[in-house]
C-alpha cells in the first residue's frame with residue numbers, strides 16, 4: 130500500500146475575477162522512502178497541490194472541490210481535527226521557499242524547535258532541548274548551544290533554511306514536502322541544502338515530495354518525476370525515463386528550452402506563447418494553445434494520464450493514439 | 455598591477471580600471487557613528503568590446519549590482535575610473551554623465567518594479583524619446599511601434615499598462631525602453647532570473663539577436679551559470695567585490711581554474727540523471743562571507759579546499775594564467791597540476 134495516495138484532487142479559487150482551477154484532477158501516489166519530484170512553470174499548481182494535502186489552502190477563496198488524499202489509511206482531505214493534528218506537522222512535514230513562512234520572527238529558535246516536541250511527543254523541557262540541539266547539529270549548525278538562543282533574523286539565508294529543515298524534521302516525519310526550498314538560494318548554498326536533504330532522508334528513511342521548476346535539481350535527487358501544466362499532471366515517470374525518453378510534447382519542449390543542453394551561439398529552443406489563464410474554460414488539452422503538434426482533436430477531448438509502461442504515464446492524446454513518436 | 459591579457463581587441467567601448475565602490479556603515483540610533491566600510495566593489499579592472507557580451511557571475515552580495523550601478527554612475531565611485539567611448543565618467547560633471555547615459559542603459563531583474571505602473575507602454579517608451587529630443591513628436595507613434603516590434607510585442611498593446619502583461623512581456627517592455635535611445639552598451643542585471651525556463655529562453659534569444667543586429671555591447675549579470683555560458687563571449691567571476699577569474703565563456707565553465715569557480719561550476723545541477731548520480735560535487739563549507747569584514751589575504755581562503763598558510767596573508771592579484779585566462783589565486787599552477 131502506498132504511503133500517500135492522491136486521487137482526483139481539484140482545488141479551485143473563487144475570486145471576483147473568476148474561478149481559477151489551480152489544480153484540476155490530479156492523481157498520484159508515493160511509496161515509503163520514495164522521492165517524488167513535481168516540476169512545472171510557475172502557476173502550474175505545484176504548491177496548491179501540496180497545500181491542499183497539508184490543509185493550508187486559504188478558504189475562502191480556495192475550496193477543495195473533489196478528491197481524496199489517503200495517508201496511511203486516513204483521508205487528509207476529509208479527516209477530523211484530531212486525526213489532522215496527529216499527522217500534519219508530525220508524520221507529514223513541510224518546508225517552504227521562504228523560511229520565514231514557518232519561522233516566527235519574534236521567537237527564539239529554541240522555543241520554536243521545542244514547541245512541537247512538547248505538543249506532539251510529551252517530552253520534558255530538558256529532553257526536548259537536547260533533541261533540539263541534536264537537530265540543529267544534524268543540519269550542520271555549528272555551536273548549537275549558543276545559536277539555539279538566537280532569533281531567526283540573526284541567521285543568514287542558508288542557515289535559516291537549515292533551521293527550518295531541522296524544525297520540520299524534529300518529529301521524524303515519514304513524509305517531507307519541500308516546496309522550492311532552494312529556489313532563493315545561491316547555487317553553492319543550494320548544493321549544501323540538497324546534500325542535507327539527501328542525508329536526512331537516508332537517516333530517517335522518509336519519503337520526500339520535492340517541488341521545483343528546475344529540472345536540474347530533480348535529476349540528481351528524485352526517484353520519480355511528474356510534470357504539471359495548467360493544474361494537471363501531463364507526464365510521470367522514473368527520473369531516467371523522464372530525462373532520456375520524455376514523450377509528452379510539453380515535457381519535451383521544456384527540456385529543449387534549458388540553455389545548458391543547447392550549444393552556445395545557437396538560437397535557444399522556445400515554447401511560444403504563455404501558460405493559459407486558468408479562469409477561462411480550457412477545453413481539451415491544456416497545452417494545445419502552445420503545442421506545435423496540436424490538431425482539432427486536442428481541443429475537443431480532455432486527455433487523461435495513460436500508462437506507456439508500468440512506470441511511465443503521459444497525457445498527450447496524439448501520443449496515446451500512436452500519431453506522435 | 456599586472457594588466458589582464460584577455461582584454462578583447464579592438465579598443466574597448468567600456469573600460470573599468472581598478473574601480474572601487476565602498477559604502478560607509480554607521481550604527482547607533484541618535485548619534486550615528488561610522489563603524490566600518492562595506493567594500494562592495496574592491497578593485498575591478500575589466501573591459502568590454504563593441505558587440506561583446508560579458509557575463510558577470512557570483513553569489514548574492516558579492517557586488518554584481520553595485521558594479522552595475524557604478525558603471526552607470528548611480529553610486530559615487532570610491533576610486534578608479536570608468537571610461538565609456540573614451541570619456542572618463544568618474545571625472546565628468548552631472549550633465550556629461552546624463553548625456554553619456556544615452557549610450558549606456560540598464561535592464562533590471564524585476565520589470566514590474568522598474569516600470570511605472572501608471573504609465574502605458576506608449577508613455578514608457580515615448581518618454582526617453584521626447585526628453586532627449588531624438589525624434590519629432592509627429593514621428594513618436596511610429597518610433598514606439600517600431601521599438602515594440604523589435605522586442606516582439608504587437609504595437610496594438612501600446613495603450614496597455616504593465617500589470618496587463620506577463621512577466622516575460624514586461625521584460626520585453628523594459629528592454630524596449632533601454633533600446634529607445636539606441637545605446638552602445640546595455641547592462642542587464644539578472645534580466646531572466648525571475649522568469650520561467652520557457653519564457654527565459656525567449657528573452658535570451660531576443661537579447662542575443664539584438665546584440666548581433668545592433669552591434670550592442672552587453673554586460674549580462676546572472677547567478678545561473680548555464681544561462682550566462684549560453685549568451686556570453688567572456689565570463690567574469692566575482693567574489694567579495696573582486697574579479698577572481700576572467701576568460702572565454704566556454705573555457706571558464708568547462709575548465710575553471712580558480713578554486714571558487716570550480717566549486718561554483720560543480721554546484722550547478724545538470725538536467726541529466728546519469729551525470730548527477732556519478733559526479734563528485736565540491737560542497738563548499740560555510741556561507742559566503744560578509745563584505746563588511748572580509749577575510750584577510752585571499753578572501754576565499756576560509757572556504758577554499760586548497761588554502762595554504764600564505765593565502766591568509768597575501769592578496770592574489772588577477773593575473774594572466776594562460777592564453778585568454780586571468781586568475782586571482784596564489785596556487786593556480788599547483789592546483790592545475792593536481
Ligand SMILES: Nc1ncnc2c1ncn2[C@@H]1O[C@H](COP(=O)(O)OP(=O)(O)OP(=O)(O)O)[C@@H](O)[C@H]1O
Nearest residue numbers: 477492494513514515516517518519520521677745
Ligand atoms: N547603498 C548601500 N549601502 C551599504 N551597503 C550596500 C549598499 N548597496 C549595496 N551594499 C552592500 O554591498 C554588497 C554587494 O551588494 P550587491 O547588491 O552589489 O550584490 P549582488 O552581487 O548584486 O547580489 P545579488 O545577487 O543578491 O543581487 C552587499 O553586502 C550589500 O549589502
Ligand SMILES: Nc1ncnc2c1ncn2[C@@H]1O[C@H](COP(=O)(O)OP(=O)(O)O)[C@@H](O)[C@H]1O
Nearest residue numbers: 142149151170171172173174175176177178190
Ligand atoms: N490564494 C489564492 N487566491 C487565488 N488564486 C490562487 C491562490 N493561490 C494560488 N492561486 C492560483 O492557483 C494557481 C496555481 O498556483 P500555485 O500552485 O501556487 O503554482 P506553482 O506551480 O507555481 O506552485 C495560480 O494560477 C495561482 O494564481
Ligand code: SF4
Nearest residue numbers: 414417420427445446
Ligand atoms: S494532446 Fe494535442 S495539444 Fe496536447 S500535447 Fe498532445 S498533441 Fe499537443
Ligand code: SF4
Nearest residue numbers: 752755758765783784
Ligand atoms: S589563493 Fe589560496 S585560498 Fe585563495 S583561491 Fe587560491 S588556493 Fe584558495
Ligand SMILES: [Mg+2]
Nearest residue numbers: 175176177308
Ligand atoms: Mg509555488
Ligand SMILES: [Mg+2]
Nearest residue numbers: 518519520643
Ligand atoms: Mg544584485
